[in-house]
Amino acid sequence: MKKINLLAVTHHDRENINPIRPEASQIIGLHLSGKVNVIVLCNPGSGLIPYFEKHGIEVLIDPLNKKFSVSTIKTIRRLLRERSIDVLHLFNNIACSNGATAAIGLKVKVVAYRGQTGNISRLDPSCYLTMLHPRLDRIICVAKAVEDDLKQHVWGNKSKVVTVYKGHDQAWYQKEKADLSDMNLPVSSFKLSLVANLRPRKGLHIFMQALAMLPKEMDIDVLLVGADPHSEQVKKMIKLSEREQQVHALGYRTDAPEVAAASDVTILPTTKREGLCRAVLEANSYGIPSIVSDTGGNAELVKNGVTGIVVPPGEPAALAEAILQLYNDREKCKAFGVAARNRVIDKFNVKQGVDATLAVYKDMLDAQHTE
Missing domain, CATH: 3.40.50.2000 (Glycogen Phosphorylase B;)
Structure with missing residues (x-):
């Protein structure tokens, strides 16, 4: 031929x-x-x-x-x-x-x-x-x-x-998770990551509103990759969380996949116009499960209740409930991560x-x- x-x-x-x-x-x-x-x-x-x-x-x-x-x-x-x-x-x-x-x-x-x-x-x-x-x-x-x-x-x-x-090739995801020791985060905290170029449609405001709905005693830290820590708009968004000491804007990083690998769950609360999110695929490749909104190709990436959780777009209460579910069930969270990695290997x-x-x-x- x-x-x-x-x-x-x-x-x-x-x-x-x-x-x-x-x-x-x-x-x-x-x-x-x-x-x-x-x-x-x-x-x-x-x-x-x-x-x-x-x-x-x-x-x-x-x-x-x-x-x-x-x-x-x-x-x-x-x-x-x-x-x-x-x-x-x-x-x-x-x-x-x-x-x-x-x-x-x-x-x-x-x-x-x-x-x-x-x-x-x-x-x-x-x-x-x-x-x-x-x-x-x-x-x-x-x-x-x-x-x-x-x-x-x-x-x-x-x-x-x-x-x-x-x-995606699993050979790309063999690095050690990002070293965040300089941030002095509690070892015990449940870490949530959001890796995105933070346009309005990426839903940072939805994420921050969801955080405000969670019980105040929850031991969490939030890693925002792509969020400029000097931006007044980002600071304003973080204030919505009512957890300003627990939300960390990390700015642009070339090791974004490894930052996600250092978290327990990655979040993608996009409100519209999503494709097949690379950040989710990268996190999943490191065995980190995702909570995503049901827009664009997100629901094709994440099998709801198997490799992560899919929530309605623009609904902070639903996002908060999903975060709380995985916070309270760490074994389920880990099992979702294993299944997510296998799904990337098999399907993507x-x-x-x-x-x-x-x-x-x-x-x-x-x-x-x-x-």
Whole structure:
């Protein structure tokens, strides 16, 4: 069988590799499958470059810094023709708007990535450069909830929207848990972590309101990774908890997974527009269970009553009750953690992500050959 010629276009300027390891592992896995010739186009200085080159993947460079760049479009279009590309896989909005436009009039199959629910409308012209771009042949969603949401908006063939879970490798989660000794936290305290870029929809205010509802004598500490300790808004939020001495804003940390590993439970009280939360997958990979709100792909990540607890979004009382349940039953908490780790290994591994992506490519190309 002829190998598939793939051009993957991605843009990242993060120094921290944690958020983009699943994407890199998928591209590398496609290359190592023996079924795909992979070329990557990414921005100069991308933290992914050494990972790709280490595995013998050809990496080409483009600024990829504008949603619509004539220069970038010309570069992608030239590569599609010169390299006889079969599949163009676009991993973010910048890649999508330029790449899908570059593919107009060519036979190449075009795949885009969708990572969260919401924020899309048929009435928004900018959406026609990304998820509603008429040149897209498939849109791979990170969760079934994202797929279901997007299908309400795309025109024409709804079956072009599919789900492939991102793959996580347990080798990434072998470090020691974060050393928090400088914080002088009581060894006995029940530790709750929230790891998130704290946009309003991440539900910090819901979490803080839930803490205020818990019995005052509870021995807990709360670790907020991503919360700027100097932010007046964050300070205001923490005040809602009525536990200011027990809530610790740790700011940005590159060892966020290891901080979660140092907790007993990780919390994700998102109010809307969630995808498949990486922070939950990371915590679960360390055997830490989660309490999450039922929005986006959260309920696909956490099996309620087996690997964690799923609560209604925007309801602090329900969140407080879930925290209290695990606080009072440490054996159940530990059992949830073991089950959560096993679920990540079984359902969210790298191989399933690579195999499912290959199946999407094959389905598109087989359909092309029968046309």
